[in-house]
Amino acid sequence: MSGLKFRRKHIVHTFECDVKKEMTLPALINIMVETSGLQSRHLGNTNEQMSERGLSWIIIQYDMQITQMPKSRETITIETEAISYNRFFTYRKFRAFDEADNILVEVLTTFAMMDIKTRKLTQIQEELVAPYQAEKIRTMIRAPKIQAVNLETASELPFRVRYLDIDGNNHVNNAKYFDWMINSIDLEILKNYTVGSVNIKYEKEVNFGNIINSFVSVEEVEKDKVMTVHHIENDHAIACRANITWVKRN
Amino acid sequence: MSGLKFRRKHIVHTFECDVKKEMTLPALINIMVETSGLQSRHLGNTNEQMSERGLSWIIIQYDMQITQMPKSRETITIETEAISYNRFFTYRKFRAFDEADNILVEVLTTFAMMDIKTRKLTQIQEELVAPYQAEKIRTMIRAPKIQAVNLETASELPFRVRYLDIDGNNHVNNAKYFDWMINSIDLEILKNYTVGSVNIKYEKEVNFGNIINSFVSVEEVEKDKVMTVHHIENDHAIACRANITWVKRN
Structure with missing residues (x-):
């Protein structure tokens, strides 16, 4: 399972970091999602074209493994790869590497297409995902089950x-x-x-x-x-x- | 009055923008201040060296004129320029330009040096500002007076x-x-x-x-x-x- 990859470098800004001078999770997610947007533009598949069809990508789930959070002023490479899709979901990996190409972070993301008017999920339109060269699958990729909050101690x-x-x-x-x-x-x-x-x-x-x-x-x-x-x-x-x-x- | 200038390009991220797809004020300020940090590094004058002396730059005031806020995915140039300094304050301009070099935003910023232990202002140390080649002045640059909140209608x-x-x-x-x-x-x-x-x-x-x-x-x-x-x-x-x-x- 694999599709087109797209890479860009990013220097971690000091304002993207917390008190430990490590990149914050929101900053990391923002720069990763922006990278998939850049790949889409690169493939001639802009958000504007999605909007014209009355569609919008929405994010359903992230499953993230973090070896080491990027640090302030570190130059990292962000990679994104369209993995596969089925009738309702597309799967995409994001990775962050350090300058020696060691993996710092790996994320599996589940996207879906939403009808902007009804705010409901709609089937994946094949011509919109074709440029990413991801594999069509019949199964669902299941992320680990999410444990529920313990309301007695929360x-x-x-x-x-x-x-x-x-x-x-x-x-x-x-x-x-x-x-x-x-x-x-x-x-x-x-x-x-x-x-x-x-x-x-x-x-x-x-x-x-x-x-x-x-x-x-x-x-x-x-x-x-x-x-x-x-x-x-x-x-x-x-x-x-x-x-x-x-x-x-x- | 003028000192060294330093420029860098920035592509405005979609997540740096508001519902109007215009860059937000916090995002603009962050990227501008980061640019002066980059100039300092470039001149061999890092925040770490300031810390070793027990000092930190603090921002006292911004006076911003905005002709047009940068837009999502626009490539802008951020310029920073050390203008001048007196006994207690340093003055720095930030500017943002569009691709045709039209000015979008101009900011005059007043910085001071703080003693990290006492949390109080301290006199500007000349050897720390020398690399920026800003002019030493005897006067203060006064920003426009700030009008007070009307507490009856606030x-x-x-x-x-x-x-x-x-x-x-x-x-x-x-x-x-x-x-x-x-x-x-x-x-x-x-x-x-x-x-x-x-x-x-x-x-x-x-x-x-x-x-x-x-x-x-x-x-x-x-x-x-x-x-x-x-x-x-x-x-x-x-x-x-x-x-x-x-x-x-x-």
Whole structure:
């Protein structure tokens, strides 16, 4: 299973980094998704052409493995590769490499096509995915199951969906959900642990002005490894779920 | 008055843009300040060397004139120029140009040096500014006076300072204040007007976990032009003041 690859270099900006001078998850996701947008433009398949057909790509799930988060001012290579597609989903990998071509991050992403008017999923249109040379498959690629928040031990923090959270597609940028999740985690974990993996699934859209609640519970996985278990609740429905594993820093 | 100039190209990312597909103020400020950091590195004058001396650059004020905000996927040139300095302040211009070299944005910035331990301003150390070849002056460059919020008509919105708001210098990135201000403005203004100028002055630091209040009142300037008048209050003290003028879109 593999399709066209597309690569670009990126120098990690200081403002893309956290207090540890490591790239933040939202910044990493933004630059990766931008890279697939650049590949689409390169193949003559712009978002504008999708819009003209009344369609929009939406992101369903990320499954991320992080060996080492890129560091401030590091030159990284971002690679994207259209892997495969079935009737309803397309699968794409993103990778980040350091200057010696060691892999830092690998992400498997599930995309779907949405009908802009009905806001519902629609079947993949073959002529729109043809340029990426991905393999047509009959099966679904299943990401790891996402464990549910333990509501008995969970903490909860409200966030207001802000004007600047809304992007040019008129919806909340998918990287903002990482903000709401990370910013609800206990400071001791954020300071003493580093991200090892993320599995996030988007279930319902949230809109400008909504007050969402970010729930998080914590589980010990093994010695020096914990998992933060998240969901985003909006108007009593779950909009997004995620599991993040964290490895203790030396 | 002029010193060394430094230029770099930047392609505006879609995630740096708002619902109008125009670059946001925080994104523009981030990329500009990063450019002066690159010039410093280029001149062998890194933030790390400043830290070793127990010093840090801090931003006191921005005075911005915006002819046209850069647009999504536009290639712009960011220019920075060390203008001049006196005993306590250094002055630097930032400019953004379009591909035909028309000026889009011009910013005059006032920097100061802070002693990291005492968190107080310290005199400019001449050997640290010498590489920029800026002119030494005896006077202060005064930015336009910032008008005060009309508390009788102001609205007020709280924001929690989040973990991801803190940068590698261990304080709130100065662009975050723009988030708090813009996100407190009435949606009708944000939708129907475009930014013409900004004058912002930083007065006190805010810290992780603080709940700040973003105050805004609105004044008619002339036909099709309004000014939003802002301050950020933290623990009953004003941390930051700003005036933003907005011009009605056609």
